[in-house]
Amino acid sequence: MDLLAAVSNQQNSQPQSQISHLALDIGGSLIKLVYFSRINDSCRDNDELRSHNESLGVSNSDTSQPILEGRLHFAKFETSKINDCLEFIRSKKLRLGGFHDCTSPSSDKIFIKATGGGAYKFADLFKEKLGISLDKEDEMDCLVTGANFLLKAVPQEAFTYLDGQKEFVQIDHNDLYPYLLVNIGSGVSMIKVDGDGKFERVSGTNVGGGTFWGLGRLLTKCKNFDELLELSQLGNNRVVDMLVGDIYGGTDYAKIGLSATTIASSFGKAISDNKELEDYKPEDISRSLLRMISNNIGQISYLNALRFGLKRIFFAGFFIRGHAYTLDTISVAVHFWSKGEAKAMFLRHEGFLGALGAFMSYEKQSLHGLMVHKILPRFPISVSSAGDKIYCSLNSDSNENEGIECTVYGM
Ligand SMILES: Nc1ncnc2c1ncn2[C@@H]1O[C@H](COP(=O)(O)OP(=O)(O)OP(=O)(O)O)[C@@H](O)[C@H]1O
Numbered sequence: 001m002d003l004l005a006a007v008s009n010q011q012n013s014q015p016q017s018q019i020s021h022l023a024l025d026i027g028g029s030l031i032k033l034v035y036f037s038r039i040n041d042s043c044r045d046n047d048e049l050r051s052h053n054e055s056l057g058v059s060n061s062d063t064s065q066p067i068l069e070g071r072l073h074f075a076k077f078e079t080s081k082i083n084d085c086l087e088f089i090r091s092k093k094l095r096l097g098g099f100h101d102c103t104s105p106s107s108d109k110i111f112i113k114a115t116g117g118g119a120y121k122f123a124d125l126f127k128e129k130l131g132i133s134l135d136k137e138d139e140m141d142c143l144v145t146g147a148n149f150l151l152k153a154v155p156q157e158a159f160t161y162l163d164g165q166k167e168f169v170q171i172d173h174n175d176l177y178p179y180l181l182v183n184i185g186s187g188v189s190m191i192k193v194d195g196d197g198k199f200e201r202v203s204g205t206n207v208g209g210g211t212f213w214g215l216g217r218l219l220t221k222c223k224n225f226d227e228l229l230e231l232s233q234l235g236n237n238r239v240v241d242m243l244v245g246d247i248y249g250g251t252d253y254a255k256i257g258l259s260a261t262t263i264a265s266s267f268g269k270a271i272s273d274n275k276e277l278e279d280y281k282p283e284d285i286s287r288s289l290l291r292m293i294s295n296n297i298g299q300i301s302y303l304n305a306l307r308f309g310l311k312r313i314f315f316a317g318f319f320i321r322g323h324a325y326t327l328d329t330i331s332v333a334v335h336f337w338s339k340g341e342a343k344a345m346f347l348r349h350e351g352f353l354g355a356l357g358a359f360m361s362y363e364k365q366s367l368h369g370l371m372v373h374k375i376l377p378r379f380p381i382s383v384s385s386a387g388d389k390i391y392c393s394l395n396s397d398s399n400e401n402e403g404i405e406c407t408v409y410g411m
């Protein structure tokens with residue numbers, strides 16, 4: 001059965017949800033879901049379809065094929081609460097959006113595209129709890145496919161952050177490559193991207209989002225990630241960090257270009273203060289930790305960009321969370337180390353690159369293309385045809401992100 005037929009069948013049995021094409025990225029910290037819900041399917045007139053197809057590089061012999069108009073939805077769950085995710089998939093009947101084994105038409109196995117380490121780790125659980133087989137896609141492949149898709153197809157996806165100002169970056173499709181993609185998840189991957197499917201993972205660091213959340217949880221007793229992030233907004237890192245000025249009696253070390261306010265040693269004050277952990281405010285610790293990790297990632301990223309002569313660095317991954325202080329610290333680090341030569345850019349759908357890449361891999365089986373019309377406003381992300389808002393009742397912050405209205409060219 002082809003995918004469209006599967007979708008039609010699903011619509012017959014589930015006329016209200018009209019959800020199809022679910023893809024997963026199961027990471028060390030978070031599970032990300034991308035799924036498509038159709039608004040309607042329509043056979044557009046041939047001229048309109050032809051120009052759509054040409055812009056997508058799709059053969060015009062396919063112009064009589066139906067189009068699915070719909071919306072891409074985004075959701076996330078903590079990996080440690082994978083049962084909530086399974087329940088969400090079950091409750092939304094999302095599992096019906098997979099595809100059947102084409103090599104064995106008689107088989108009723110349902111496959112869903114999945115990437116990230118959890119696609120291996122939790123394969124048996126998905127089979128046991130939902131009867132779904134996970135069709136594994138390579139994590140780095142998916143990150144790059146997701147990044148290229150967002151950069152090329154979604155307007156106002158990339159932005160810079162300087163002096164507290166977000167500025168959208170106009171992406172020139174003919175001058176996008178090469179670039180460095182830095183994905184800050186639990187750990188950090190640095191990938192030199194040279195084109196569609198052309199990339200090399202050139203570096204990485206184990207000091208990433210998992211380090212911030214893990215150490216932060218131990219040091220501050222915060223109960224969730226966003227609480228730790230919010231706390232950092234109220235803190236003052238100078239209480240914990242040792243500055244150049246602390247070492248140089250309040251003055252700059254001008255000869256080597258270090259100002260008195262530059263951090264000489266993250267957490268360095270804690271060695272001489274004669275204080276215990278309880279004597280520090282959790283907000284100061286959180287701010288210092290966030291700054292330490294963001295700064296370090298910014299610096300390593302810049303050094304890798306320098307290694308390969310790359311001027312553009314795109315940062316993604318859920319560590320960022322669009323958080324002002326994180327954006328600022330990474331931007332300042334790249335600016336500082338490159339002496340203004342390299343630019344840090346961020347992606348609005350920062351945490352969903354891998355899941356989008358896995359979603360795009362359905363194309364190989366059954367989709368010709370995906371064309372984006374517009375981005376929908378922030379949470380609630382979308383309204384289905386039945387009028388029910390789609391958001392996760394199990395975890396209040398798990399689904400906030402922007403939906404993308406789009407057209408899928410089906411078989
Ligand atoms: N609600 C949240 N719960 C836990 N971590 C969060 C949350 N929101 C943001 N984060 C941050 O995002 C990080 C995970 O980011 P992301 O989902 O991109 O990576 P991952 O796929 O889980 O990790 P990896 O790719 O290394 O396996 C966490 O380590 C944490 O720093």
Ligand SMILES: CC(C)(CO)[C@@H](O)C(=O)NCCC(=O)O
Nearest residue numbers: 185186187188189203204205206
């Ligand atoms: C192991 C992965 C790729 C899993 O997503 C990620 O967590 C990562 O890139 N960690 C950093 C590993 C390293 O290069 O030191």
